[in-house]
Amino acid sequence: xxxxxxxxxxxxxxxxxxxxxxxxxxxxxxxxxxxxxxxxxxxxxxxxxxxxxxxxxxxxxxxxxxxxxxxxxxxxxxxxxxxxxxxxxxxxxxxxxxxxxxxxxxxxxxxxxxxxxxxxxxxxxxxxxxxxxxxxxxxxxxxxxxxxxxxxxxxxxxxxxxxxxxxxxxxxxxxxxxxxxxxxxxxxxxxxxxxxxxxxxxxxxxxxxxxxxxxxxxxxxxxxxxxxxxxxxxxxxxxxxxxxxxxxxxxxxxxxxxxxxxxxxxxxxxxxxxxxxxxxxxxxxxxxxxxxxxxxxxxxxxxxxxxxxxxxxxxxxxxxxxxxxxx
Amino acid sequence: xxxxxxxxxxxxxxxxxxxxxxxxxxxxxxxxxxxxxxxxxxxxxxxxxxxxxxxxxxxxxxxxxxxxxxxxxxxxxxxxxxxxxxxxxxxxxxxxxxxxxxxxxxxxxxxxxxxxxxxxxxxxxxxxxxxxxxxxxxxxxxxxxxxxxxxxxxxxxxxxxxxxxxxxxxxxxxxxxxxxxxxxxxxxxxxxxxxxxxxxxxxxxxxxxxxxxxxxxxxxxxxxxxxxxxxxxxxxxxxxxxxxxxxxxxxxxxxxxxxxxxxxxxxxxxxxxxxxxxxxxxxxxxxxxxxxxxxxxxxxxxxxxxxxxxxxxxxxxxxxxxxxxxxxxxxxxxxxxxxxxxxxxxxxxxxxxxxxxxxxxxxxxxxxxxxxxxxxxxxxxxxxxxxxxxxxxxxxxxxxxxxxxxxxxxxxxxxxxxxxxxxxxxxxxxxxxxxxxx
Numbered sequence: 001x002x003x004x005x006x007x008x009x010x011x012x013x014x015x016x017x018x019x020x021x022x023x024x025x026x027x028x029x030x031x032x033x034x035x036x037x038x039x040x041x042x043x044x045x046x047x048x049x050x051x052x053x054x055x056x057x058x059x060x061x062x063x064x065x066x067x068x069x070x071x072x073x074x075x076x077x078x079x080x081x082x083x084x085x086x087x088x089x090x091x092x093x094x095x096x097x098x099x100x101x102x103x104x105x106x107x108x109x110x111x112x113x114x115x116x117x118x119x120x121x122x123x124x125x126x127x128x129x130x131x132x133x134x135x136x137x138x139x140x141x142x143x144x145x146x147x148x149x150x151x152x153x154x155x156x157x158x159x160x161x162x163x164x165x166x167x168x169x170x171x172x173x174x175x176x177x178x179x180x181x182x183x184x185x186x187x188x189x190x191x192x193x194x195x196x197x198x199x200x201x202x203x204x205x206x207x208x209x210x211x212x213x214x215x216x217x218x219x220x221x222x223x224x225x226x227x228x229x230x231x232x233x234x235x236x237x238x239x240x241x242x243x244x245x246x247x248x249x250x251x252x253x254x255x256x257x258x259x260x261x262x263x264x265x266x267x268x269x270x271x272x273x274x275x276x277x278x279x280x281x282x283x284x285x286x287x288x289x290x291x292x293x294x295x296x297x298x299x300x301x302x303x304x305x306x307x308x309x310x311x312x313x314x315x316x317x318x319x320x321x322x323x324x325x326x327x
Numbered sequence: 328x329x330x331x332x333x334x335x336x337x338x339x340x341x342x343x344x345x346x347x348x349x350x351x352x353x354x355x356x357x358x359x360x361x362x363x364x365x366x367x368x369x370x371x372x373x374x375x376x377x378x379x380x381x382x383x384x385x386x387x388x389x390x391x392x393x394x395x396x397x398x399x400x401x402x403x404x405x406x407x408x409x410x411x412x413x414x415x416x417x418x419x420x421x422x423x424x425x426x427x428x429x430x431x432x433x434x435x436x437x438x439x440x441x442x443x444x445x446x447x448x449x450x451x452x453x454x455x456x457x458x459x460x461x462x463x464x465x466x467x468x469x470x471x472x473x474x475x476x477x478x479x480x481x482x483x484x485x486x487x488x489x490x491x492x493x494x495x496x497x498x499x500x501x502x503x504x505x506x507x508x509x510x511x512x513x514x515x516x517x518x519x520x521x522x523x524x525x526x527x528x529x530x531x532x533x534x535x536x537x538x539x540x541x542x543x544x545x546x547x548x549x550x551x552x553x554x555x556x557x558x559x560x561x562x563x564x565x566x567x568x569x570x571x572x573x574x575x576x577x578x579x580x581x582x583x584x585x586x587x588x589x590x591x592x593x594x595x596x597x598x599x600x601x602x603x604x605x606x607x608x609x610x611x612x613x614x615x616x617x618x619x620x621x622x623x624x625x626x627x628x629x630x631x632x633x634x635x636x637x638x639x640x641x642x643x644x645x646x647x648x649x650x651x652x653x654x655x656x657x658x659x660x661x662x663x664x665x666x667x668x669x670x671x672x673x674x675x676x677x678x679x680x681x682x683x684x685x686x687x688x689x690x691x692x693x694x695x696x697x698x699x700x701x702x703x704x705x706x707x708x709x710x711x712x713x714x715x716x717x718x719x720x721x722x723x724x725x726x727x728x729x730x731x732x733x734x735x736x737x738x739x740x741x742x743x744x745x746x747x748x749x750x751x752x753x754x755x756x757x758x759x760x761x762x763x764x765x
Contacts, residue, residue, distance in 0.1 A: 076344050077722065077760050079417030079442040083344035098748075164587055165525070165598060184587040185737050274533075275733050290414040291535070292723035293438065293760070 072299035090300035122206025144204035155268025213247035362454035367654035374405035374426040378482035379675030427655040431642035445642040447475035451656040478640035480680035484606035492619035504623020527584035530599030539728035548628020554717035561746040570742025606703040609676030622702040633712035
């Protein structure tokens with residue numbers, strides 16, 4: 001296409017591209033050949049530079065993805081040398097299985113609680129760490145540290161703390177005269193426990209990203225607001241938060257994708273139990289493929305989760321990004 | 328990516344399953360090896376979870392084996408428990424990353440067999456002159472299918488009734504376990520006074536590869552069973568009575584409490600005065616408890632009861648070369664010979680798997696010094712009963728049975744309803760994953 005792009009003034013809509021018009025003939029055929037050669041060499045460079053990455057993606061992401069799609073059409077037991085083709089049978093079974101509703105609901109609750117909680121608490125933490133306090137550097141390090149710890153180790157340690165008989169938390173609750181809930185066994189406490197640990201682990205990450213966003217908020221805007229007599233709450237609402245929307249958008253997408261795929265903490269703490277009360281979609285894939293051994297069915301559930309992730313990303317790209325203010 | 332979990336499997340399983348073929352035909356072809364023409368391999372791999380915290384022991388046995396035969400054994404920690412080892416073993420099928428010897432627990436070996444992942448051991452043991460008849464018959468018979476044995480017993484256990492002797496004597500009870508569950512309920516009033524408000528007379532924990540194991544004692548005690556052959560019998564009045572007994576233990580008589588995570592930790596800490604634990608937990612309990620630990624047979628119900636056997640055997644991979652298989656068989660024989668099984672039992676509390684080992688001087692001395700070790704062996708002789716087929720042979724059935732048990736224990740669900748909720752899923756697992764391969 002040879003549409004001429006002109007810098008457009010703020011507020012004026014972009015000129016619609018003239019779709020029906022035939023492309024104008026290139027003015028200098030000689031230069032065009034040169035251009036073609038340059039383009040070819042550029043393409044070669046691009047292939048050379050991106051090639052190894054693309055190759056890795058093909059082998060380790062796209063090929064397994066396609067193979068998993070194929071497996072989802074089989075009735076196949078993990079480890080078995082034989083399988084039976086059943087088309088969409090696994091999908092039909094998932095849609096009608098009595099446990100599906102519970103798994104979807106658990107996934108929903110877990111995702112909303114972890115993403116929402118981490119965003120709100122992370123922003124609060126970032127605002128706190130953004131102040132000129134003594135020991136701020138140390139506080140930032142401490143806040144970020146859990147994020148780099150192994151999720152499995154974190155899960156095991158928190159499991160000790162939650163222990164209703166000997167744990168630190170029942171001790172603390174005891175000081176204020178409260179008994180410990182049966183964290184491991186009584187619904188909904190196991191799910192609450194998982195959410196708390198997940199939040200604790202990921203809060204530092206959210207806070208760190210928000211902190212970077214906060215520091216990019218121009219001081220002159222805040223000064224102007226202060227001159228106009230805006231309260232700090234008003235400044236936060238009218239200036240800081242709108243300017244943080246790119247950060248918020250980025251965090252929303254990454255946190256949601258991460259939360260939907262979280263596995264380590266659940267595996268370390270509850271193994272999806274008791275009675276499936278902490279079995280998320282992701283965890284059910286593991287359970288079906290490795291515990292029950294139904295790898296074909298698990299592949300179908302994995303495809304469902306893949307579609308959910310794709311949809312989440314697409315919706316966010318389409319609707320949320322429009323409301324983002326890039327300063 | 329979301330598909331990574333399953334993709335990881337497919338990445339390794341390069342060839343993938345063959346669609347439409349039937350299993351079992353090609354398996355028998357590989358069995359006719361003339362072992363006298365085979366030279367053992369120099370090096371083999373053993374995947375273990377080191378049952379009973381036996382890693383150092385396994386390393387020592389391997390060093391001795393290598394010194395004796397020149398065959399090196401690469402010991403791999405393939406998981407923290409039987410389930411994890413099994414998951415990895417299955418995920419590795421059809422790749423080059425398969426061990427020659429692998430842990431094969433009571434609920435997993437048959438699935439290995441259905442997948443053609445392991446070989447029958449009878450011929451090769453006979454060639455080696457290993458005295459298979461000396462394995463404790465009740466333990467060796469567990470691995471028999473199609474008139475062949477698919478593993479040999481290694482870390483074998485039964486559930487045991489553990490009790491706190493100090494509490495027992497303070498409560499004025501005789502120094503023995505209750506003969507029947509009714510007797511335990513009768514003793515509850517005296518015992519619960521001694522354990523305080525936070526504790527309870529009896530505690531249990533649930534979980535896969537665990538809950539559906541000890542519950543066999545209770546359902547058998549009421550005359551029920553999970554299955555008769557492969558036919559589910561969860562809906563018979565006797566089986567439902569088994570569920571009701573469990574329900575009442577927690578929700579009516581209040582004798583039992585649910586231990587959150589590790590029941591042996593609660594027992595060793597003195598929070599619960601008695602529990603059911605595996606034989607393999609005995610050494611740990613003796614070390615950890617500050618009181619004297621008593622062991623006894625599992626109590627009977629009105630219809631008797633009995634104890635299931637469990638734990639793990641070791642199996643030999645069918646995909647290994649005959650040379651590796653022969654070396655593997657030599658190692659398996661060495662690992663479970665009279666002397667070594669006695670040493671292993673002494674160290675961990677698991678049962679000696681050979682009759683000759685029970686009679687050996689090592690074990691007799693151990694029994695004299697620590698009589699608790701004796702209970703499991705006696706119980707095996709007096710009360711062992713073969714596990715119900717559905718639990719050990721149907722993939723995933725153990726986890727489903729445990730789910731019903733958790734419904735009853737945690738949520739107080741009516742037992743008949745709990746059993747009904749899992750029965751169709753067990754039947755599906757059977758028709759999909761077992762029936763076509765029989």
